[in-house]
Amino acid sequence: MKCRLCGCDATLVKSDLLYLKKFNANLYQCTYCKMLQLDFVNWLDFAYSESISITDTGLVQRNIMLAKRVLVLLSVINLKNLFPVFLYRIFKKYLKIFAAKSIKPFKSKILDFGGGYGLLVRLLRDAGFDAYWNDLYTENLLAKGFEKNSGYYEVLLSFEVLEHLENPKFELDKIFKEFSPNFFITSTLSYGNEVPNENWWYYSFETGQHITFYNQETFKVIASIYGYHYFSVDETFHIFSKQKINKELIRFYVQRSDFFYDTFARKYNSLTLTDHDRMLERIKLS
Template identity: 35%
Template sequence: MGINKTMECRLCGSVAKHAYDSKLLRYTVSYFQCSECDYFQTEKPFWLDEAYSNAINDSDTGILVRNQDNARRVIMTLLSLGDLNGRVLDYAGGYGILVRLLRDLGVDAFWSDKHCSNLLAKGFEHQGGRYGLVTAFEVFEHFENPVVELNNLLEYSDNVLISTELFFQQNGPEEDWWYRAPEHGQHIGFFNTKSLEILAGVCKCHVVSLGTSVHLLSRNPVPVLWKVATRFSRFAPIVAKLKLQPKTIADFNAIRHENRL
């Protein structure tokens, strides 16, 4: 695409203007920013099959630390929603790390991912039904159609806890922004505060952000307690120990029984 090109914004449908061309994988790709909602996006991503040939990126050295942090955030989010015993769906759950951590803490968590194999939470795949909370950590920057995807998640729960890094530059993120992640090609759309609020509005949600990367979208007003609770997520293991029963042994027995000849 040439420098004077525009495209239809994949979030709101308005005109997105060319920002720059940059390397992504082995391609030169055009990036655009919407003139109405500020959503920053690649051209139509024709390279996704190649990008997802390896679902978990080799450069994701923070995967374990991030999942430990997210497990604590989930506990405190459930607590603030008054639904500590509610079921949780981890959408795009990768190897199943978060689901296993949550179940070991006592949360009734389940896994779903169309790009990755479930290695650590086998037997606890999503089978349908409603949930108290859906998590989508490090996922929304991967979506080609964020409105469609969020509406899909809201079919499973009124509450969707996500992480995606916001940008704050008026003209979109710089070409060398680390979160653009051109080395793996999976990040194709980026939000600032305005575009995230517009996404929530289109999907008839409320949204509250904790810092620059953690956000709760809900059909209902987000409890004031949520920000306080998640800021003190280091206390989540204490909450779990007092209020929940670890599922480690029960899960072992259930899977052992299921696999018994």
């Protein structure tokens, strides 16, 4: 078969995988970009009878963690290295003082692409970001009134979405060509250098919702296709940017988001109450 990302040949690596206890599919790996993909998926309507799987018990915790990571990342995105990053580890506690004086709040618009119930958008707006929601397949429950509108979004977020894509090239074209953000920040568990065995939990045989899988080579190819720079903070958190950014510095801060979050968050003004007032005005005018 042909890879649904780059169009190169894909070779069979696993046969007769069982999804939802009754559907079979074969797993192929692209010889070029290394994306793993299933050959024939005919169960998605069944798998998405509920858009969020009942097995996703980490949804709330994950969104809280990601909101912290986004705040820290966007706060330091333009910081310059003062000294080698290994010294940052030694003087970590002093960096809070430095950062409190040096960082500037991120003010540009953010779009959560595949935003689910809207939890992340609400968390980001509560923190002070001008964030908006977009999802064709899930009802917006928690960020109503802040759906995608016209205008340019400097940052696109897409967390736990890529592994669900039946046609990743189509969706990535939309992200990188139609929206053309300065930063595309995504999360999906990358699989490493070897094809995982059948015990890898991220295959999600029980839900049938994970159908494409990526590794570092895949992300490098994506960056090359669309003319972006790329690096991963860890195996789950990946950043694409139009301009070069300081990878080691950003990785240092983002991996320690819990430590820096409270200090950085003080630089922002929550939109919780102003959003409340905006919604009241909308009700009055309706």
